[in-house]
Amino acid sequence: xxxxxxxxxxxxxxxxxxxxxxxxxxxxxxxxxxxxxxxxxxxxxxxxxxxxxxxxxxxxxxxxxxxxxxxxxxxxxxxxxxxxxxxxxxxxxxxxxxxxxxxxxxxxxxxxxxxxxxxxxxxxxxxxxxxxxxxxxxxxxxxxxxxxxxxxxxxxxxx
Amino acid sequence: xxxxxxxxxxxxxxxxxxxxxxxxxxxxxxxxxxxxxxxxxxxxxxxxxxxxxxxxxxxxxxxxxxxxxxxxxxxxxxxxxxxxxxxxxxxxxxxxxxxxxxxxxxxxxxxxxxxxxxxxxxxxxxxxxxxxxxxxxxxxxxxxxxxxxxxxxxxxxxxxxxxxxxxxxxxxxxxxxxxxxxxxxxxxxxxxxxxxxxxxxxxxxxxxxxxxxxxxxxxxxxxxxxxxxxxxxxxxxxxxxxxxxxxxxxxxxxxxxxxxxxxxxxxxxxxxxxxxxxxxxxxxxxxxxxxxxxxxxxxxxxxxxxxxxxxxxxxxxxxxxxxxxxxxxxxxxxxxxxxxxxxxxxxxxxxxxxxxxxxxxxxxxxxxxxxxxxxxxxxxxxxxxxxxxxxxxxxxxxxxxxxxxxxxxxxxxxxxxxxxxxxxxxxxxxxxxxxxxxxxxxxxxxxxxxxxxxxxxxxxxxxxxxxxxxxxxxxxxxxxxxxxxxxxxxxxxxxxxxxxxxxxxxxxxxxxxxxxxxxxxxxxxxxxxx
Numbered sequence: 001x002x003x004x005x006x007x008x009x010x011x012x013x014x015x016x017x018x019x020x021x022x023x024x025x026x027x028x029x030x031x032x033x034x035x036x037x038x039x040x041x042x043x044x045x046x047x048x049x050x051x052x053x054x055x056x057x058x059x060x061x062x063x064x065x066x067x068x069x070x071x072x073x074x075x076x077x078x079x080x081x082x083x084x085x086x087x088x089x090x091x092x093x094x095x096x097x098x099x100x101x102x103x104x105x106x107x108x109x110x111x112x113x114x115x116x117x118x119x120x121x122x123x124x125x126x127x128x129x130x131x132x133x134x135x136x137x138x139x140x141x142x143x144x145x146x147x148x149x150x151x152x153x154x155x156x157x158x159x
Numbered sequence: 160x161x162x163x164x165x166x167x168x169x170x171x172x173x174x175x176x177x178x179x180x181x182x183x184x185x186x187x188x189x190x191x192x193x194x195x196x197x198x199x200x201x202x203x204x205x206x207x208x209x210x211x212x213x214x215x216x217x218x219x220x221x222x223x224x225x226x227x228x229x230x231x232x233x234x235x236x237x238x239x240x241x242x243x244x245x246x247x248x249x250x251x252x253x254x255x256x257x258x259x260x261x262x263x264x265x266x267x268x269x270x271x272x273x274x275x276x277x278x279x280x281x282x283x284x285x286x287x288x289x290x291x292x293x294x295x296x297x298x299x300x301x302x303x304x305x306x307x308x309x310x311x312x313x314x315x316x317x318x319x320x321x322x323x324x325x326x327x328x329x330x331x332x333x334x335x336x337x338x339x340x341x342x343x344x345x346x347x348x349x350x351x352x353x354x355x356x357x358x359x360x361x362x363x364x365x366x367x368x369x370x371x372x373x374x375x376x377x378x379x380x381x382x383x384x385x386x387x388x389x390x391x392x393x394x395x396x397x398x399x400x401x402x403x404x405x406x407x408x409x410x411x412x413x414x415x416x417x418x419x420x421x422x423x424x425x426x427x428x429x430x431x432x433x434x435x436x437x438x439x440x441x442x443x444x445x446x447x448x449x450x451x452x453x454x455x456x457x458x459x460x461x462x463x464x465x466x467x468x469x470x471x472x473x474x475x476x477x478x479x480x481x482x483x484x485x486x487x488x489x490x491x492x493x494x495x496x497x498x499x500x501x502x503x504x505x506x507x508x509x510x511x512x513x514x515x516x517x518x519x520x521x522x523x524x525x526x527x528x529x530x531x532x533x534x535x536x537x538x539x540x541x542x543x544x545x546x547x548x549x550x551x552x553x554x555x556x557x558x559x560x561x562x563x564x565x566x567x568x569x570x571x572x573x574x575x576x577x578x579x580x581x582x583x584x585x586x587x588x589x590x591x592x593x594x595x596x597x598x599x600x601x602x603x604x605x606x607x608x609x610x611x612x613x614x615x616x617x618x619x620x621x622x623x624x625x626x627x628x629x630x631x632x633x634x635x636x637x638x639x640x641x642x643x644x645x646x647x648x649x650x651x652x653x654x655x656x657x658x659x660x661x662x663x664x665x666x667x668x669x670x671x672x673x674x675x676x677x678x679x680x681x682x683x684x685x686x687x688x689x
Contacts, residue, residue, distance in 0.1 A: 013493060026326055030165040038165075038326040041268045048499075050492025062405035064325035067472035084490040 005058035006124060007066040010113075011085040012077030014048050017113035020138060021075070022053035024117060027134040028126050029057035039064035050081060057126075073123065075116050096120055100157050111150035114139075118154020128155075161330045168322035171293035171329045172230075172260055173198035175300035180336035182227035182255070183207075185215045187574065188605040189234030190269040191323035192262035196232055197608075200618050208609060208617045211541070211574040212237035216244045216259065223257035223313070224350065227341040228304060235263040235276050240541065240575070242279070248313055249283045250360035252349035255339065256307035258300060259285070262318045265442045266469035269604075271521065271538065273468075275443035276317050280420035284364050286371055287315040287419040288382075289398040293327040299417065301334040302381065308337075310367045317419065319442065321399045321469065372421035381417065383426045388412030393434030394479070395427065395447055395458070400440050403475035411479075422450040431456045438479055442470050497526045502671035503597050505644035506566070507532040509652045510595075513659065515564040518551065520544035520576075522568035523604045523673075524597045541571055545579025545594055552588035560590040561659050567594060570602035570610040572627060577634075583664060584635040591662040593655065596627055597644075599673035600680060607676045614689065619679075621687035631666045638665035645671055 008025060012018040019040055029036040040053040054066040071088040076097040089095060096119050098112055106115060114135055121128055135151060136144050166174065172195050176184060184199045184206035186192065200206040209215035212233040219231035233241060238261055248257070261279075264270040280287035288303050290296040296318060303314040348356050349363075375382035393412040396404050401415045414430040416423065431437045431451070437458045439448045448460035462483025465474065474486065497504050507527040510517055511534050519525055519535035520543060528535035537547050548565035555563070567576050576596075583592050602608040609615045614624030628639050638658060642651040651669060658665035672680050 014495070023326075026165060030328065036165065036326070036328065039321060040324050041320065048493070048497075049495035052492075061327075062402040063472050064321060064327065064399075064402070065471050067406070070472075080493065084492040087490065 005056050005061050007071045008055045008073045008075065008120070008124070009052060009066050009071045009085060009088045010055070010075045010077070011050070011052040011081045013081065014051050016051070016077040017110065018051045018077060019053055021113040021117055022055050024114075024131070024134045024138050025055045025120075026057075027137065028131045029055070031130050031134060032126055035059060035061045037061045037064040050084060052081075052085060073120055075120055077112055077116065094123060094159065096159070100159070101154070105153055106150050107146035111147055114147040115150040115154040118151040119157050119159070121151075121155055122158070161332055163328055163330050165326050166293050166329045167194070167324050167326045168290065168293045168296040168318050169194035169262075169324070170198045171297040172300050172316070172318070173202060173204065174329070174331060175297040175334055176230055177202050177204045178331065178336075179301060179304055179334040180228055181230050182341065183219065183222040183229045184232070185209055185218045185222070185229070186232030187212045187215050187237055188602050188608040189237050189262070190605050191264060191320045192232050192234045192237075192260065192318070193605045193608065194323070195230075195260055196617060206617050210611055212241040213243060216241040216248070219257060219259070220244060220248050220251075220253070223253035223255045225341045225343055226254035226339050228256045228337050230258045230260055230300070232260045233262070234270065235261060235274055236270060236272065236540070237261070238276055238279050239274075242283075245279070245285070245313075246283045247352050247357075249285050250352055250357055250364050252311045252346055253307065253313060254311065254344060255337070255341070256304040257313040258303040258307060258316055259313060260300075260316045260318065262320070262323050263443070264320050266320065268320050271540070273443065275446065276315065277419050277446045278444060280315055280317075281446070284368060285313055285315050286368070286421065287317050288417060289317050289419045290322055290417075291398050291401040291415065292322070293325070293329045295417070296322055297329050297331070302417075304334075306371065310371060312364065312367055317398070319399055319469075368421045372423060375418045375421065375423045376425040383417060383423055384415040385430060386413040386415075390433065391435050392479075393430060393437045394440050395430065395437060395451070396440040397447065398442070400442055400470055400475065403470050403472050404440050404479075406472045407475040408479055416447065419446075422454075424454045427451060428454065428456055431458070440470070440475055440478055494529060495526060496529050497523065498674055500674040502599055502644050502669070502674070503527060504532075505648045506595065506597055506651070506669045507534045509644075509648060509655060510534045510564060510566070512652060513656060514562060515659075516551065516559065516562045518544045518548040518563065518565045520565075520567040520571050521604075522571050522597075523599070524566060524568055527566070535566070542567070542575025542579055545576060546582060548594070549579070549582055549586070549588060549592055552590055552592050553586075557590055560588065561662070563592065564655070564659070565592070565594045566597055568603075569596060569598040569600060569612045569627065570608070572596050573611045573625065577630065580631060580634050580636065580666070587664060589662070591658070591664045593658045593663070593665045593667065595655070596666060596668045598627065598668050598670040599676070600670065601673050601676040603673045603676060607673070607679065613680075615683055615687065619683040619686075621689065627668055628666070636664060636666050638663050639668070640665070641668040641670055643671050644669040
């Protein structure tokens with residue numbers, strides 16, 4: 001796979017905002033003018049089952065899915081989903097999980113996805129302001145304040 | 160500069176449809192195809208759900224006979240339902256473009272089989288294009304329209320799950336709109352397929368396919384794409400597999416077939432002649448491989464392992480290396496299940512309590528097969544629950560036959576349950592039979608689509624509402640009962656027990672809206688003043 005491409009895998013359970021998080025990241029890359037592909041599966045898998053979504057951005061992205069052992073970042077929203085997905089991580093890949101968060105610091109557990117995007121934003125080469133704009137564009141206005149707070153809380157977490 | 164959007168393949172097709180002035184979008188929902196018409200409607204196109212894919216294609220055929228540009232959308236198994244009109248419209252002249260957008264599901268992310276629609280193109284003699292990205296999904300709808308109108312033939316646009324649901328960048332290039340207004344031109348020889356005319360028509364379509372093949376082999380047709388590479392290996396591929404090949408074998412020469420059928424023989428021969436070895440990388444059945452062998456091109460096909468599931472970069476690497484060893488089993492995620500609070504849960508508890516033999520159908524309720532219920536015993540196809548249940552009733556010993564119950568959803572009932580109900584009263588089993596309609600008032604599994612029983616059209620505005628109980632009554636079902644499975648679970652159980660024990664012909668409708676859809680249903684009905 002091309003070394004000019006960053007590979008991120010999001011994983012969780014249906015209803016946790018996995019696809020929303022991957023949409024936000026994909027929109028950020030798109031708004032930054034670089035190549036981007038995002039893979040996800042709809043339908044049966046969303047009935048309370050495991051959900052994952054791959055985002056690849058950089059230069060000349062081909063496959064929309066991240067190959068096993070090639071993910072630079074694995075972002076997991078539900079502890080149970082680490083094991084089924086960790087094989088996607090590269091040797092030097094980073095695992096970012098919900099365990100890093102103190103959920104009591106979030107206004108709602110529904111902000112976990114955006115908080116973890118905050119953690120991820122410390123590592124990836126995308127402009128934080130563009131990322132924040134994408135978060136707002138993907139969420140209803142009444143949710144902006146709590147999600148901005150969640151994002152900034154995520155940013156404050158150091159791995 | 161052309162406008163750029165980030166879109167999945169389904170959305171890309173919808174945008175192309177709008178720009179090309181598609182006048183009719185018609186289909187039946189099915190993952191992974193559903194969002195094509197939903198998006199088309201949202202951005203301003205005319206789209207409608209038909210009760211099933213056969214009717215959808217027939218409506219589409221009429222629209223194209225009337226010189227209107229038309230798309231018909233469905234998932235792969237939907238083509239089985241639409242196959243009857245498909246094989247004959249292939250012989251007939253369409254005046255407006257007729258593009259059938261079919262979405263295959265290799266790997267069965269959300270399907271009951273992984274049939275390969277490329278077989279239909281060959282079996283029916285229908286041109287097929289295969290995009291490898293959202294951009295191509297957009298561009299190839301334009302190409303499909305061009306082919307359909309130039310040769311007056313229907314054309315398949317074949318997507319797969321990873322095209323439908325992967326977002327990639329699309330440049331909107333202002334596809335040209337039709338200059339023809341809908342009208343009807345009488346053309347009996349090319350529209351009435353009685354044997355004498357059909358014999359002529361069959362020869363005519365085969366001649367057209369030869370012409371299209373010749374055109375596709377011209378460099379400027381855009382129907383093939385060639386990437387030069389190392390002389391040692393050339394790869395022939397199509398669709399999403401092209402992307403995996405780019406990652407797995409960046410040095411190889413590649414021929415991408417944008418047209419899957421008719422097979423561009425000359426281009427393939429010329430490509431193959433340049434390489435020491437030619438390997439075929441294709442998902443699903445061995446179709447390109449067989450077509451190559453048919454024209455005498457020596458190729459390396461894929462090991463049998465790769466007729467199963469979808470490809471990805473790792474599997475493509477193995478395929479190219481000729482390594483047919485099975486993959487290590489993927490780590491198990493959490494399987495899908497009936498939602499907490501799903502009304503079907505209460506119905507399945509009743510079926511479990513009564514130790515029923517349950518013939519199932521296609522929908523969310525198929526998840527009744529999962530623990531704690533494990534109360535779906537068969538699942539074949541849309542509408543299949545009723546016929547299969549009746550077959551069991553006819554042959555089983557009475558004590559077992561009395562336990563057989565068919566369960567079917569509301570959308571599936573509209574799709575193809577009606578003929579099963581006819582069979583039930585026409586060839587009545589000695590022990591009677593019971594159908595339970597698990598009516599959650601929406602097409603839930605595919606993502607909350609409307610159907611003739613919801614009283615709303617595709618865009619959720621009001622429409623005539625077909626009553627399941629009235630239909631059953633009209634057909635002649637003697638016993639019909641409607642329950643709220645949550646609030647009237649005990650009464651429902653007692654009624655089912657009575658029907659089963661007393662050899663009755665009955666339909667029990669367990670009606671309670673899907674817990675995910677209910678908020679929207681209330682909102683739509685308010686908007687529609689219902």
